[in-house]
Amino acid sequence: MTMETQTDWQIGKSLSDRMKYMLDNQLMCDVTFHVGSDRSPIKAHKYMLASASPVFYRMFGGPLPEKGDVDIADITPEYFSMMLQYIYTEKIVIDAQNIKGLLYGSEKYMLQTLKDKCNEFLTSSVDEDHACVVFQTAHEFHITDLETDALNFIFKKGRACFESDDFLHLSSDCLKLIVESDKLYCDETTIYQRMVQWSKLRCEEQSMSMTDENVRKSLGDLLYRIRFPLMTPKFFTDEVSSTNILTFEERVRLYEHFNGKHTDMFPSKHRQFQIPIRLERCEVDTGKNSWGYSSGKDDCVDFQTSSDTVLTSVLLFGSNTYSGSNDLKVNILQGATVLNTIQSTLKSIPGKQIYEICFENPVDIAAETRYTVQLNMKGSDTFTGKSYIQKVTTHNGFNVTFLGSSLPSGNSTSENDGQIPGLIFIG
Known part of the structure; x- marks a missing residue:
C-alpha cells in the first residue's frame, strides 16, 4: 500500500488528507497488525487508533499494553483497512457487500460513529432487493428494532424479496423465521422454488x-x-x-x-x-340465455383493484348443459404486456356453473392499475350472467372495478355482460 513520498506533502492539505497520506505511505507508523488468516501486515499509528477507539486505547495505553506486533485473526485485511481509513478520515462508502464486515469491526472496536453509519445504511436499504441482507445483518448483530422492521417488510413484500439475490444468502435460522410465519405474503410455489434454489447453493x-x-x-x-x-x-x-x-x-x-x-x-x-378473496361481478343466469364460442374470438374485460394484491384464479362459466368440455387460454395483460398465461381444459360436471381456473404462478397486481383478462374458449356453450356489478367490494373495503376492455373483445364480453364472472385474489 506504500506510495512514493513527496517533498512538503503537508502543504495545502486538510487534516484528514494529511492523516490519510501518512497511513497510505506508512510514515512514522509505530504498530504492525497481522490481519486475517494469512496474517497480512498492516501498519498504523497508536495515537490515531487510541483517539478513536476505547478498545485500542486499552490495548496500547492500559495496564498491560501491547508491546509488539498485534495479531487480528477474525477480520479480513480488506475490512480492517476500510476501518482504518474511516478512523483516519471519517470517510467511508458502505454497501451491501461490506456492511457485515464493517459492522463487525465497529462493534469489536467500539467505533460508535461508524456503527451509526452502518445502521443508517441498513435502515435506508429496506427495499425489495436488499431487505433480506438487512434482516440477516440485523439478526446477527442483535439490532432488534431494525430486525423487526426488515422482517415485517419481507412479510409484506414476500414474493419480490424471495426473488432477490440476497434471499439465497439467508441463514437457515433467518429463513425459518420468515417461512414459518402466517404473515408471509407469497404464494407457496414461489416459496418452494426459491427454497430449493437456496438449498442447492448450500x-x-x-x-x-x-x-x-x-x-x-x-x-x-x-x-x-x-x-x-x-x-x-x-x-x-x-x-x-x-x-x-x-x-x-x-x-x-x-x-x-x-x-x-x-x-x-x-x-x-x-x-x-393467502386467504382467498373471491369476487363475483354477476349472478348466474340459469334461464335460456347462454354464451357461445363459434366465432373463435376473444372475451375480454379490464379490471383494477383498490390496493396491491395477488391474482390467483379467474372464474369462468361452465357448460349450460353441465356436460362436455371447453379448451381455453387465459392471458393476464398490463397494456400490451402479457404477465401470465394458462392453457387448460374446463370439464363441466352436473350441478356446477362456475369454475376456478388457477394460475401456477400467481400474478402481482398493483393498486389502481388497469389489467386485462383475455379469454379464448372453444367448445360447448356456457352459462352467462345477469345483474352485473362494475365495482365489487368486500367487507373489509377491498374492491375491484371492472371496466371495458382495452383489447378487442370480439366475442362481446364487457363490463356489463358475458363470460369471466369473477376473480380470486390473495391479499
Missing part, C-alpha cells in the same frame, strides 16, 4: 452433489415449513412429485390431501395474506 458451498436427496438434507426441518397443501395439484404433480425431495409416503399423503383426506404432515393453514 450444496454447492459444501461441495455436495445437487441430488434431490442432498437438497432435502440441506433443507432439513425447513422442508416442513413449506405448505405443500396450498399448492395446486398440477404444480405439485409437475414440479414436486416428479422429484425425490419428498419421500414416497409424503407424496402419497399430499395426494390424499388434494382428494379430501386432510394431512397434518405439512402445514395447510392459509397464510394471513
